[in-house]
Amino acid sequence: MIALEALCSRENDSVSYRVPLRVAALIGKDVADRESVFDIVSGAYHERSQLARGKKSKVTGMDAESIRTYLSTIEQTLHTFLYVY
DSSP: OHHHHHHHOOTTOOHHHHHHHHHHHHHOSSHHHHHHHHHHHHHHHHHHHHHHTTOOOGGGGSOHHHHHHHHHHHHHHHHHHHHHO
């Protein structure tokens, strides 16, 4: 998320909305894919924010396999973005 934020945000930008929107616009193949990418990045940004503030997040309640799957999805999105970018 830090990498995507650094690449897709500007100072004084609505980061929690703009970063997912920009990533989705750049790598989404069609409307449905852009919505899916937006949801993934938006959710990941929210989770990062919760963890950074020391608050409980949905990740803390997941089992190890679910966490690996969740992080793999986010990592794959980042790799796709970096390939396109």
